[in-house]
Amino acid sequence: IVMTQSPASLSVSPGERVTLSCTASRSVSRNLAWYQQKPGQAPRLLIYGASTRATFVPDRFSGSGSGTDFTLTISSLQSEDFAVYYCQQYNNWPPYSFGQGTKVEIK
Amino acid sequence: VQLVESGGGVVRPGGSLRLSCEASGFTFEDNGISWVRQAPGKGLEWVSVINWDGGSTRYADSVKGRFTVSRDNAKNSVYLQMNSLRAEDTALYYCAREDNGVHDFWGQGTLVTVSS
Numbered sequence: 001i002v003m004t005q006s007p008a009s010l011s012v013s014p015g016e017r018v019t020l021s022c023t024a025s026r027s028v029s030r031n032l033a034w035y036q037q038k039p040g041q042a043p044r045l046l047i048y049g050a051s052t053r054a055t056f057v058p059d060r061f062s063g064s065g066s067g068t069d070f071t072l073t074i075s076s077l078q079s080e081d082f083a084v085y086y087c088q089q090y091n092n093w094p095p096y097s098f099g100q101g102t103k104v105e106i107k
Numbered sequence: 108v109q110l111v112e113s114g115g116g117v118v119r120p121g122g123s124l125r126l127s128c129e130a131s132g133f134t135f136e137d138n139g140i141s142w143v144r145q146a147p148g149k150g151l152e153w154v155s156v157i158n159w160d161g162g163s164t165r166y167a168d169s170v171k172g173r174f175t176v177s178r179d180n181a182k183n184s185v186y187l188q189m190n191s192l193r194a195e196d197t198a199l200y201y202c203a204r205e206d207n208g209v210h211d212f213w214g215q216g217t218l219v220t221v222s223s
Contacts, residue, residue, distance in 0.1 A: 033209050035151075042201055042213040043143075043151065054211065086151055090208025094165040096141070096153040 001025050001092050005085075005099035011107040018074040020102045022087035027067045031091035034063055034072045037101075038083045046085075047072065074104075082106055108132040108212040110202050115217030118192055126187040126217055128202030135183040136160065139205040142176065142187050144198035145216070152198075156205055157185060170196075192221045 002025040012018050030050040035043040045054040047063035050070060060075040074081055087099040114126040128140060142154040155166045155176040164176050175188040185202060197220050203210035
């Protein structure tokens with residue numbers, strides 16, 4: 001399964017609402033996770049099951065979707081949210097497939 | 108939960124390397140462990156997964172037949188034996204705790220450079 005994320009990058013001002021997209025080449029049901037990676041750091045799990053926030057993840061992060069189309073929304077971007085975001089499907093494996101990432105930059 | 112990778116380094120094409128991932132802070136034998144790599148400036152690529160007792164292993168096509176994953180639950184450790192290394196294997200290798208396909212905790216990675 002090929003995971004495609006859009007856009008590849010976007011520039012956003014703090015406080016703005018951000019919507020990131022992830023599309024699967026075929027249905028992955030709700031078996032979709034989102035990860036955040038800051039420069040020089042390991043990825044961090046944000047969302048699993050398409051919409052369940054991981055422990056200690058702020059509620060400004062939300063996930064939605066099912067089947068082939070998924071969205072990660074950050075309701076009000078904070079300075080610490082500037083990072084690369086990856087989606088990953090775990091419905092049909094191996095392999096576990098990741099999207100190519102969306103980089104969220106400061107405007 | 109803590110995962111610490113080690114064993115990375117510089118190796119010539121065709122060479123071998125063994126990575127280790129030592130875990131702490133959770134009941135190790137309750138979880139599978141994945142290896143995920145990231146080439147310089149690139150995205151994440153899943154490499155391999157081993158289940159809780161080592162009885163089931165899976166690999167990405169790009170490493171199948173060259174890499175072998177194993178674990179020692181007595182030592183809370185997972186290993187990735189990498190043979191016939193290629194330049195395209197150059198990457199930061201992460202181990203991550205795997206829970207029904209979700210990678211909920213990650214180590215900081217160990218760098219593998221394949222170069223002549």
